[in-house]
Amino acid sequence: MKLYHAWLSSASRRVRLTLAEKNIEYESIPLDLSAGDQHKPEYVAINPYGVVPTLQLDDGRVIYEASFICEYLDDKVPEPRLRPTDPYQLAKTRIFMRFIDERMLPHLIVLNWSIGLQPMASKWSDQQLEERLANIPTPERREAWSRIARNPYTDEEKSQALAGLLTLVDMVDDMLASSPWVIDGQFSIADIAALVFVTRAEELAPALVQKRPRVVAWLKSIRERPSYAKAKITSFVGGAAARVEKRKL
Amino acid sequence: MKLYHAWLSSASRRVRLTLAEKNIEYESIPLDLSAGDQHKPEYVAINPYGVVPTLQLDDGRVIYEASFICEYLDDKVPEPRLRPTDPYQLAKTRIFMRFIDERMLPHLIVLNWSIGLQPMASKWSDQQLEERLANIPTPERREAWSRIARNPYTDEEKSQALAGLLTLVDMVDDMLASSPWVIDGQFSIADIAALVFVTRAEELAPALVQKRPRVVAWLKSIRERPSYAKAKITSFVGGAAARVEKRKL
Numbered sequence: 001m002k003l004y005h006a007w008l009s010s011a012s013r014r015v016r017l018t019l020a021e022k023n024i025e026y027e028s029i030p031l032d033l034s035a036g037d038q039h040k041p042e043y044v045a046i047n048p049y050g051v052v053p054t055l056q057l058d059d060g061r062v063i064y065e066a067s068f069i070c071e072y073l074d075d076k077v078p079e080p081r082l083r084p085t086d087p088y089q090l091a092k093t094r095i096f097m098r099f100i101d102e103r104m105l106p107h108l109i110v111l112n113w114s115i116g117l118q119p120m121a122s123k124w125s126d127q128q129l130e131e132r133l134a135n136i137p138t139p140e141r142r143e144a145w146s147r148i149a150r151n152p153y154t155d156e157e158k159s160q161a162l163a164g165l166l167t168l169v170d171m172v173d174d175m176l177a178s179s180p181w182v183i184d185g186q187f188s189i190a191d192i193a194a195l196v197f198v199t200r201a202e203e204l205a206p207a208l209v210q211k212r213p214r215v216v217a218w219l220k221s222i223r224e225r226p227s228y229a230k231a232k233i234t235s236f237v238g239g240a241a242a243r244v245e246k247r248k249l
Numbered sequence: 250m251k252l253y254h255a256w257l258s259s260a261s262r263r264v265r266l267t268l269a270e271k272n273i274e275y276e277s278i279p280l281d282l283s284a285g286d287q288h289k290p291e292y293v294a295i296n297p298y299g300v301v302p303t304l305q306l307d308d309g310r311v312i313y314e315a316s317f318i319c320e321y322l323d324d325k326v327p328e329p330r331l332r333p334t335d336p337y338q339l340a341k342t343r344i345f346m347r348f349i350d351e352r353m354l355p356h357l358i359v360l361n362w363s364i365g366l367q368p369m370a371s372k373w374s375d376q377q378l379e380e381r382l383a384n385i386p387t388p389e390r391r392e393a394w395s396r397i398a399r400n401p402y403t404d405e406e407k408s409q410a411l412a413g414l415l416t417l418v419d420m421v422d423d424m425l426a427s428s429p430w431v432i433d434g435q436f437s438i439a440d441i442a443a444l445v446f447v448t449r450a451e452e453l454a455p456a457l458v459q460k461r462p463r464v465v466a467w468l469k470s471i472r473e474r475p476s477y478a479k480a481k482i483t484s485f486v487g488g489a490a491a492r493v494e495k496r497k498l
Binding site: 057061063064065067068069072075076087088090091092095098102 | 310
């Protein structure tokens with residue numbers, strides 16, 4: 001199978017971690033998001049939202065939406081199981097992952113895009129911007145790119161986004177009070193989803209994360225798993241990400 | 250178990266149909282959405298988004314998000330199975346339900362709320378409105394209630410919403426070209442989700458739906474199932490909904 005992804009994308013990181021946990025071999029196809037690879041017609045043909053990641057099976061069929069790619073991998077390759085078997089805990093896993101998708105991901109757009117994409121997008125001519133926007137298939141992403149190119153997120157918006165992201169740290173801390181993992185009973189794709197976001201919170205507000213010993217221990221235990229190195233969760237800080245091998249779509 | 254729901258809510262209808270398909274007995278607790286039952290602190294304590302439906306188990310634990318309540322019911326009571334077993338088809342089921350949740354439900358807010366809620370909300374004093382908004386836990390729903398009370402959706406917005414909803418009718422039509430059900434192989438919670446939205450599209454634009462014989466046949470076959478009568482999918486048209494038994498939270 002092939003994974004179309006981006007090294008710094010939170011959703012891509014979740015899928016890379018899940019693939020690594022399950023020891024599934026795949027062809028890595030990193031997209032250059034600043035070049036707009038994800039909006040090219042040949043990519044939108046396999047991912048109608050024009051976002052990463054997309055998993056493409058050997059017969060050409062595709063699966064998108066990180067949460068559902070992770071569930072697919074767990075359905076397809078049952079061992080090691082990465083979701084609870086109890087129906088209620090399984091529902092909690094899904095509800096928590098959707099909370100992250102719907103309520104936390106928008107904060108990361110505000111916090112991350114200014115770093116990686118704004119320096120380049122702000123230099124586009126009006127015509128270049130118009131061409132870029134015309135290729136973006138969803139209104140919310142057109143709006144986000146338009147903001148990045150012409151009307152960057154303000155310090156107030158960034159600080160609200162950080163405050164929003166930090167609510168997840170508190171939530172994870174609460175969840176870890178009764179279990180070593182966010183969903184009772186076992187390490188799951190919910191831990192993987194949360195890890196990616198808490199990792200970014202830690203980069204942005206290290207002191208606040210360090211104050212929560214349960215969260216610190218949980219982060220450490222996940223980072224010691226062999227999957228973590230394999231999935232290449234490179235830091236946003238210090239430009240390490242730029243050194244990861246890139247390949248054009 | 251108890252189901253907190255509303256008779257006309259699309260998400261509630263999906264869960265009632267799923268419960269009926271599985272012959273699961275439950276206590277029905279209909280909320281009065283115009284009275285703001287769903288924003289009362291005792292309800293927000295079980296559903297942090299302040300929306301219907303919520304399924305409450307006999308031990309008090311709760312599950313929300315219609316798609317995941319339906320998956321829970323299918324995990325908990327395996328027969329009759331309402332999701333494919335093939336991992337790829339299962340992923341398709343989930344991707345399609347999320348498309349409906351994220352991309353179609355906002356159209357129904359524009360199309361439906363003006364009917365049931367605006368006549369009452371428009372009469373609120375500024376202070377009443379402020380009190381109502383203060384109880385609503387999510388920004389997108391605060392915005393929707395604020396629109397309904399003071400700045401009703403325009404005809405242009407309504408016609409865009411209808412156009413958006415009708416894209417689902419075309420999508421369902423395409424899906425039915427190769428299978429009697431929207432996801433290959435079997436009647437599923439994806440059909441249930443789609444039915445609820447296509448039913449509303451049919452009420453709003455009957456001629457456009459009637460032009461698609463596959464969709465008409467699919468609607469008919471679902472409506473002939475015993476679950477349909479049991480789930481009380483009353484019409485928005487003609488005020489029939491108002492006659493359904495109501496009970497206060």
